[in-house]
Amino acid sequence: MKRLAVCVTGASGVALPYLFLKEASKSGGVETHLVVSKSGGLVIKQELGISVAEFQKYTGFSYDEKNFMAPIASGSFRLDGVLVSPCSMKTLSGIANGYEDNLIIRCASIALKEKWRLVLMPRETPLSVIHIRNMLSVAEAGAMVFPPMPQFYFRPRNVEDMIRMTVGKMLSIFGIDSGLSREWGSDKAALKEFEPQSGTY
Template identity: 40%
Template sequence: MSPASLPRRFIIAISGASGAVYGVRLLQVLQRTPGVESHLVVSETGWRTLQHELAMERTAVQALAHQVHDVSNVGAAIASGSFQCAGMVVAPCSMRTLAAVAHGLADNLLTRAADVMLKERRRLVLMVRETPLHLGHLRNMVSVTEMGGIVCPPLPAFYLRPASVAEIVDHSVARVLDLLDVPHHLAPRWEGLAAPAPDIPGLL
C-alpha cells in the first residue's frame, strides 16, 4: 500500500475530566469520515466519567473507534514515533493529564502518546477542562504551548445562538476538527455581521 493510500490516523484520548461527551462526539464524526482511522485510549478515571456522565459502557465506546489501546500498555503501537499518525486529541483533558504532558512524565500510554506527538512535532490538541485555574494550571498550559501543543478549552460560542447542549458540544468539536484539518459540517461558520444601514439626513 502506497503512503498516499494510507488512512489518516488520529489518536483520541479520553481522560477523567468532566466532558467525556467531547471525546465521544469526536469518535462519532471520525468514524464516518472517509480516509480516517481513529485510535482510542481511555484512562481509568476516563472510563468512570464516561459511565457517570453518558451512561456508556466500555463496549459501546470502543465500538466507535477503529482500534482501541489499553492505557496500561506502554508497548502499544501509538507509543512509538514510528507509528504514522496525523495528530492526537485529549478530549477532555484533565489537569492531571495536562501536568503529566507538560512535564514529560509519559507514565501511561495516554501521556506517552502525547509525548510522542510533541517530540515528533505532530499536532497535539488538549481540550482542557477545569475552572477556576490556579497558577500551576496556567504554567502547565504555557509549557505545553511552548513545546508545540495546542490548548483548546471547549468554550461555548454564544454568538452562534446555540439552541441545545448538543449544538454547544458540536461547535467545540468543530473547532478541534479544523485544527486537525478534517472536513466537517458540524457547525455554521461565522460570516460576519451585516453592516448597519447608514444614517441619511432627513430620513426618520
C-alpha cells in the same frame, strides 16, 4: 487515510470525544486509535451512562492506558495528530513535565518530540496558577490548548448545540469536514437556524 490518536482522560466533557469519534468514523478517511484512562472510564459512565465498550464502538483500534506495547507508544508509528479530550489537570501536568507513566502521556509526548499536531482540551474551573503554568509549558512546547469554550455568537440553543459546534471545530483543526463547524459571516442560513426563542436564556 488520516491516522489520529484520541485520548480520553477523567475530566468532565466526554461527550465531546464521543461525538468526535462518531463523526470521524462517518467521514470514512480517518483511522482512530483510542485510549481511555481508568478515570476516563468512570466519567464516561457518569456523564454518558454507557460502558467503555460502547464508547469504543466508533474507533478502529483501542488500547489500555498501561499498554506500552501499543503502536502509538512509539514515534515510528506515524500519526497525523493526537487529541487529548477532555484533558484532566493530572494528565496536563504529566504532559507538561514529560512524566510518561501511561500511554496517553507517552503518546502526547511523542507528538511534541515528533512535532505532530497535539490538541489538548483541558477542563477545570477555576484554574490555579499551577494549571495555567502547565498550559503555558505545553503551548510553548508546541501543543494547541483548546478548552471547550462555547461559541455564544452562534447562539446555541442548548448543550447539544454547544457540543456540536465545539466538535465541529475540533474536527476542522484535524482537517475533517463534518458540517458541524460554522464560519462567521459565511453562512446566513445557519445563523437563522440558531435564532434563540424568546426566553431561551
